[in-house]
Amino acid sequence: MQLVLEKRAERSRTIALVSPLIAIGLTLVTMSVLFAVLGKNPITALGVYFIAPLTDGYSLQEIAVKATPLVMIAIGLSLCYLANAWNIGAEGQFLIGAVAGSWIAVKTQGTEAGHWVLPAMLVAGAAAGALYALIPALCRVKFGASEILISLMLVYVADLLLDYLVRGPWRDPAGFNFPTTAEFDPVATVPVLIEGGRLHLGSIIALIVVAGAFVLLERTIKGFEIRVVGVAPRAARFGGFNANQLILLTFAVSGALAGLAGIIEVAGPIGHLQPGISPGYGFTAIIVAFLGRLNPVGIFIAGLFLALTFIGGEQAQITMKIPLDVTKVFQGILLFYVLACDSLILYRFKLVFAARQVQSGAG
């Protein structure tokens, strides 16, 4: 028996729309098996993961809060991936954005600084993220070095830099020796949208980013260039599109969005800079980008779905003692199924029994 792939004459549009749903379905089946192996009732566990968080207002806000960085980062990554540039160091750009923005918050702490502080922090975060992302992009364009490996190495560097700052120069003297800065001043904090809630302004910014990406890709020449360079590099060259320039541009934009997400996260839900500000947002956003089919609207929905898995995972840990790592396993399996189902768009799968000789294109 042999699995054989046959190229479709045309990309299947139906499957393109349905494939993420098939992937989610297959993931749920696989997760049920995993829960059973862990000795938990799969139905109850899936309920805690995917239904319970949708039933109360607090969890719904939490989903939006978690989805905010995921969607922002994934939108940027999708631009890179569409242009066939592999930025996988968004985690590092997220951390650097958080560090750069926090610098302003730390320096203005306890001063009479006015309402310019938060906007300045957001700009600094985005700029730092963009510059940090330009390092691997420039190395790729100028020297032909692997942007994948370099962007990834810089994640570890950013993580260590953050660690150094909160343990050293920026540590809160009144913080009982914990590695954290002092709580940011109110002018350095992202305002919440609902009094007493956790939903914050960053979610609105994320929506604007989604809309902006939609317009960029659907209505502008630049968006068209990005798509063509990714799908048909040769055609793009004949069209006079500069692929290197697009790599720099998409990396800068995705770095800026990741950096912005980083400073929003720190100045919003967390409120101070400390190690472990990201439960792997930069990597999960890769899944969000693919699950959303590199499409802004798709990414918005995918971001909410993966945020649900984070919240559900926390709930399942508390109520059912299911280890948190199950969430990561879930995300990894989901990405596999998403990629496998994408293959269905281009190919038809066939199982061939026995090794018989097939006459192809007889004529």
Next chain:
Amino acid sequence: MVLVEAIILSVLAASTPLLLAATGELVTERSGVLNLGVEGMMIVGAACGFGGAWLSGSIIVGALCGIVAGMLMSLIFAFMTLGLAVNQVATGLALTILGTGLSGLIGARFVGERISTAPHLSIPGLSDIPLVGRIAFGEDAFVYLSLVLIIAVWWFLYRTRAGLVLRACGDNHVSAHALGYPVLRIRLLAVLFGGGCAGLAGAYLPLAYTPFFIPGMTAGRGWIALALVVFASWRPGRLVIGAYLFGAVTILQLHAQGAGVGIPSQFMSALPYLATVIVLVLLSRARTGGSTAPAALGTVFVPDR
């Protein structure tokens, strides 16, 4: 002299997981497959390796568990990229994300446990020779295994017919297919070999490097191994040099920290990662006359039969 000996010994130990993982990836990439999931396969290998050794009380069983775990992980990768023709970069990332989660899940019950690490060899007479003895004849078995493995890979790639065919698949899968070689089957074997090596490299960490398991203990070594393959220009000889250079950088920063150098420890810890970036840039720059990478590296192959 004692310090020099200690440093050389620790460099060998720090280099071995890099060399093992990179050796596997070298063979995988030579067959034309770019498996970016080395970090994921390593970390699962570390969890399973420690688990196996802790449950059985045997380092060898632990190492075998690590190898099998790495191979199973690479089997998923092979099914996706060779069977379903999925993009290799994305699949490799998925493998790392999955591996990080699985490793945490498998390893959770072993955190806080200790085992006695792989013993260092002791050959009466030879190991007692001052300086040279300990280094040449007194390491743990993995160190020698990693060197034997890379020599075997060199011999296989350049001195056997099968190695020639494997390289042909990596350079031009269409021609290799036309000549009647089973490209996908050869790549499957190469991917499995890479997975086994990565699993063993991961298992080395809790079995010989430190006597315990902690989540995330590979700390990017899988990615550095990937960079080493580029550094080595896909050649086994240079891979050995590269692995030992990187091991030296890792150890250098540890010793500098121990000696109380006035640089914050985080900056020293960042050295191996920064070194990787610099090496990648310098090498890519020096290689302007065209890449030495296998020509079909990372490309999907669907036989038209």
